[in-house]
Structure formats: C-alpha cells, structure tokens
Amino acid sequence: MVVFGGKKVGQSLARIGGNGVGQVLVAVAAALLVRLFSGPGPALLPENEYSSGDDDEQKDAAGDSDTTGEALVPDKVFPVTIRWRNITCSLSDKSSKSVRFLLKNVSGEAKPGRLLAIMGPSGSGKTTLLNVLAGQLSASPKLHLSGLLEVNGKPSSNKAYKFAYVRQEDLFFSQLTVRETLSLAAELQLPEISSVEERDEYVNNLLFRLGLVSCAESNVGDAKVRGISGGEKKRLSVACELIASPSVIFADEPTTGLDAFQAEKVMETLRQLAQDGHTVICSIHQPRGSVYSKFDDIVLLTEGELVYAGLARDEPLEYFSNLGWYRCSDHVNPAEFLADLISIDYSSAESVNSSRKRIDSLVESFSQRLSTIIYATPISGRKDSKNLKKTIVKKKGDWWKQFLLLLKRAWMQASRDGPTNKVRARMSIASAIIFGSVFWRMGRSQTSIQDRMGLLQVAVINTAMAALTKTVGVFPKERAIVERERAKGSYALGPYLLSKLIAEVPVGAAFPLMFGAVLYPMACLHPTLSRFGKFCGIVTVESFAASAMGLTVGALVPTTEAAMAVGPSLMTVFLVFGGYYVNADNTPIIFRWIPRVSLIRWAFQGLCINEFSGLEFEHQHSFDIQTGEQALERLSFGGSRIRDTVMAQSRILLFWYCTTYLLLKKNKPKYQQLELPPQYHQIPPKLLQLEPLEPNLPPPMEQDKSPQKLESPPPPPPLDPFNLEGAK
C-alpha cells in the first residue's frame, strides 16, 4: 500500500491524498508514519523515571554504581530507606477562596526489610500520602505540595530507585492465563533473560513465591467471564510489579474487596517481601488482628494529620495508654481500637465535639513529641549498598521482539474473547438479516435506485458504528494497562499500536464478511462474485478505519463513558457528510473538508461505484435514470474508482492511528512536584540532610529487631474519656 522511505512516501501518499486538507492530512500522516515505524529502538526506560538528567541521583542512591538504563538481576534487592518531613498537601478552591489541607506536616520513614502500614479512617489522606511518597500524585493546579523526601540520606525523588506501585484496581488482559501474563511481562521487562528455560524458572519461582501455582493455568478473567479470585488477582498484581525487582513496594489498600482469609494471604505476601529486603509501604483501612500483627511500623493519619508514626504492634497502644487513653484490652483487635480512637464520631453534635477534641489533642501530643519518637531499627543503607554485588545487566530495546510479543498478546486477547466475538457475530448476522428482509431482492426498477442507495448507506453506518462502539468500549481500559506498563518502560508505543492493528485484522475482518455474506444475496445486489468480494473488502477496510477512530477517541477522553458519548457523536458528523444526505457538490465551502475525511463517505462512495457501475435500470421516460453511471453522477460520484476510495479509507485509518499515537504519547500522566517548605528555603538543596527520626543512633549497622520503648510522655490534658467497646 505504502512504500516506506524518503520522497516515495510523500509522492505515493500525495497521489492518494487528493488536494487541500486531504494533502495536509497525508503530509502529517506520512511524517508520523516515518517517525513511528523507522525510528530507532524504543527508550526502554521511561522518561519520567530514569531520565538522564537524574544520573547523579541514581548513582548516589544505588551506592555509586551506574544504574542508568540498567536493571538489577531479579533476586537482588537494593535496600532503600525513605524519609519524609513536613509533607503538606493543600487543595485551594478559588471560588470560595478556601484552602483545605489533605496532608499537614506529615513526617515519617520507611526502611528496607520492614512493612510499614499507613492507617486511618476513610478520607484521612492515606492514598494521598502513598502517592506523594511514590511521586505519583496527579498534578493539579489546585494542589500545592511541599515537604522533604529523602532516599538513602539524599534529597531525592522516586527517580533514584526502582519502585513498584500496586494499585487498588487490578488491570489485566482478561483472556491470558496467570502464567502467560507473568511470562509476557517478564519477557517484556527483562529482555536480559533470553533463554526460555531460565524465564520459565523465573516465572515458576514468582508463581511459587506469590502462591499462584494452583491457578497458574487459569484465565485472569473479567466482569464478563469469571477468572481468578480477587485475592489471586491482587497477588498477580504484586507478582507483575516484582518483575522489575523494585526496592520499594507501594500498595494502596491491597486488601480492599477481599475476604479476611484472602486479605491475610496478600498481607503475608507483602510481609515476606519485606523480609526479603524490600521496603514495603501499604495503606490499609482496618485490618484484622492477625494482619495488624504483621506490620513492623505504622503511620496513623486522621484528617491529613499525623497521630502516630513509629513501631507497630504494642507500641502505639502503649503510647496512647501513656497519653491517658484507655488501654486496648487483649480481646480487642488493636487496629479497631486505633481506628476508633482516631475517627470522628458523627452520631451527634456532642460526639463530634468530643471526638474532635480528642483528635486535636492526639495530633498536638504527637507533634510535640515527633523529634523524640523512636523507630527502633537503624537504617541499613550505605554499608549494604557497597556490598551490593554489581550483577547489573543492560536492558536492550529490541523493537521487533517487543512487536512480536505484543502481537502474540493482542492475538490471544482478540481471538480468545469468545463472549464478545459471539455477540459481535450474532449482531452482524442479525442486522444483515433485518436489512436483507427490508431490502429483499431489489429489482432494477427506477425506485430500486433509491433503495440501493439507502441500503448501501445503512450498511456503511452499521459497519462503522459496530466497529466504533466495540473499540471505544474496550480501549480506555486497555489504555490504563498500557500506560502502567509503559510507565515501567516495558515497551514503546509504535510496536504496541502496530501489533494491535495486525492482531485484530482476522477477527475484525470476520464480522463485516459475515454481514456482507448474508446481506448481499438477500438484497440481490450486483450479482457477480468479484463485486461481492469488493463489497466485503470495502466494508472490512471501513470497519478498521472506524476502529482506528475509536482508538483516537479512547485515547482522547479519560473514561469509557466519555468515549461512548464522544465517539458516536463524532461519527454522526461524518455520517451527515457521508454523501447520501448532503451532496458533495452542495456542501458549504467551509465544510468541504469534512466529506474528504469522512470514512462513511468514502465507504459509501466505494460501495455505490461497486454496485451501480455497469447496471442498467428499467426506464419509461427519457428523464429516467437508465444506467448506474447516471445514478453515480447524481451522487457526484462519477469518474472516481473503487481503488481511490479504498486508498482514501486507508489514509483515514492511518491518520487515526497516528493521532492515537500522538495522543497516547502526549497524554502521559503528570505528577505533582514536591516543593521545598518555606522553613528550608534558606538552605542550599545540596546541604539539606534530614535528621533521622532516631537522633542518637550510630550510623549504618545491622538491623536490630528488638524494639526500643517509647519514652513516657508527660501526663495528658484532662479530656473526655474515650470509650471503646471491650476496652476497660
């Protein structure tokens, strides 16, 4: 169709491009195409994570080893300690001129080999804090974020270390099995493991570690087809994130939606990962007692403020009891006790008042004591990093390998999606039967000319709408998966889009072919085999062009619902200028470009030429239409060829694909930058070093598992008693 390379591309596309706007589109498409398909191998490491500008930081964080563009061998975990001080996140509302604090002066630290839980009532800022620590807080002009974040003793951000973020929502390709999902992820993210045996062993190891062996061959599934359980999905998410061998694992509410047993299994997995040397930080709502006992450290937040940060288990209970609150009795889940202690009771005005007073006092007490609160374990950082074996392998971008892997995955997803394919097949056949019955065996009378045009128009609309709605219904979700994978630097956009286009050809072509095969004989359209073949070819190309338009819509808007609203509306514009309702010659001059970019118009024109040329109609008067060519003249389609219309469709398809490419490239998620708090403005950033929360600890040493006791605070101010059921 298109010869790639230099002038030839431009010339051949210009020929199919017509003039005016068409040529501009062709020029843009050609330029993008050349860029898309002839560029060098992809930048495997995402710009926002391992950009060259941060080389120094990376070296520092990785114990002065050169980590730019490199991946640690999977089973080595580089220890990372994160400290944060005075994190404040505010949300300003310009209309009411008010400022709301989502986080206020939050400090704390997370260490390798330890599981830190961020706990607090709903809306207390757990996810916000987790996002800030992971550098993943979505940017917004209303937000203001300040504070200090330090990684292994250096002011830094997430760019300095590898991290995994297990989100609340688990997104996967539903038709792949657990093993296939992991295996493909490993192939994409770890090209250095080239032998199949090694990779299988690596995947088996992951399946074993995450307790996924029993469901390894089950499909992941989705809302339509039941697959693995929620807990298994969550563990698969963790497994996929572990492939990049992250130092830090962030998990947002990993137990939400799971039953107590599954929740415990997921948390046990996270605990084991912490024991393997990862720094694990998770937000959690209200864990059961056995889950609570797995935490090494906790951060308690309420309304964005810190109530406690330090060792977990009995320490916070002792701390609050020393503050003068009732002690949590042995048969009460400590997590519930803490949740009740730091939640506002909205049952009555008095209870709101008293609980707010209690919380204010707790926040106040903790802020006074923040500098003396002790995390029992010292940092195991620099020393370890020196000993870290430099088993580092360069990641190599292999465009074709990525393309083939993605093609395999896209094909598995498209071909195995039985329920969707069945519905699409049934709908294609049913609409063909309905149209075939309405336009049953059209003769050659004068009135059949209008019928033919009407039938061809509805065939075109039906094909375009079916392809468009299917794509806009599925793509926004797939886009979210692709964005996550691309954020990890798994692959480039070019191979992804090309593989998607190619993998969907056989499945996508099957439905227009079914439609044509049923409709054509029923309506008795131009009865030759070659015309039938061309009919099917035109509707198939149109279907792909409509799908490509659906991809653009899906890449443009954030949700499936929005895509469902925008897609058909946009198609309606193309439909109005589709050649049937408004004659191309009568189109107002400012809208003349629309028919040129309307896939409906080109498909309709192609089908009309295919149908009418060579046909003779019964006629009685001299002004009657006698030949098909005359009918085409009336539609202003005279003098053009089917080939031209198919080329125009292909050009439109290409245009939508290139636009999708650009949109996906441009619409990368943007994250809020952490600014220096005002009190640190005088200090040059290089000299900024956070004091450890434990002031008198000697520098690096072995991890000490025996917790140090908190100092007893001074007696608390007199407050209303806090009553918890079960508490003495």
Ligand SMILES: Nc1ncnc2c1ncn2[C@@H]1O[C@H](COP(=O)(O)OP(=O)(O)OP(=O)(O)O)[C@@H](O)[C@H]1O
């Ligand atoms: N970008 C934002 N714009 C407006 N409000 C926000 C934004 N991000 C967070 N918030 C608000 O900040 C508060 C804290 O949100 P966050 O999601 O961190 O709570 P959470 O503790 O994780 O709650 P949950 O347990 O329900 O998940 C909420 O009241 C939320 O509405």
Ligand SMILES: [Mg+2]
């Ligand atoms: Mg949350």
